[in-house]
Amino acid sequence: MADIMNNLSDRLLFGIPKKGRLHEHSLALLNGADINFYRHNRLDIALVQNLPIALVFLPAADIAKYVADGNVDLGITGQDMILESQVDDRVVHLLELGFGKCKLQVQVPIKSTIQKVEDLVGKRIVTSYEVLANDYFEKLDKKHLNENQRKEGEKTKIEFVSGSVEAACALGLADGIVDLVESGETMRAAGLHAIATINSTQAILFRNKNPSNPSLVSKITSRIKGVIAAQKYVLLSYNIHRNTVSEATKITPGRQAPTISPLENNDWVEVQSMVCKDDVAEIMDKLEEIGAKDILVFKIDNCRV
Incomplete structure (x- = not known):
């Protein structure tokens, strides 16, 4: 571990999701771009053997902030993570990668009387995407406050939970949820259906405003762009x-x-x-x-x- 840490000073730091589907797709992309590395067991840093790069394996939700703060030079994560981390204006989008495609949707029980998203105004929402959900429902709250002369206190309640949220309605914790949906099968199995889409997202390659080695960032971007084109x-x-x-x-x-x-x-x-x-x-x-x-x-x- 000490040897790896001592070799980071002259290397471009590249944030990679450490687990899940984004991780697997990212590794395939690196392989196609001839970015060769060996990762030791239990270590979240790997030195690339044929380029002056160090891969840093991080939770997908944290990569946006690490890149924006300049702790790593570039990274791969979902567009939703960048927006949720509120760093979109502090990073530079390089490429849409074509995997990890999902929709951030408002879901309610199929048997619920709630038919449209406006019916959730003033009710309870559970989500892992607190920032995006708050932004979305604040706009709805203001619109309905103006249109219906509602009281200022009648505000939609957004509650944060980590991990799976699809059981929240069945447990009586919420009237609706906001969550990422890929195929919709999990939501249907939980008795939920979508009544609104907040945004669509996919994995992207992005960098901070001042990478340590801009020419190497350009080379990596060009290689990955070539891999994506070869897939299409x-x-x-x-x-x-x-x-x-x-x-x-x-x-x-x-x-x-x-x-x-x-x-x-x-x-x-x-x-x-x-x-x-x-x-x-x-x-x-x-x-x-x-x-x-x-x-x-x-x-x-x-x-x-």
């Missing part, structure tokens, strides 16, 4: 008659432009283009319809775009 795209290669090239390249325009190479048969060319992985089957169908041959799909492990 495949390389499509096909042969097409010269007379049909214009029509074909409308189907596969590529990110910048397709690569067109001559073949020994002068009437035909080879076309290579990056296409969205989700659309590749339909694109292949369209190419086949206009006479394309030898249509091949190649996986992209990494790239720069």
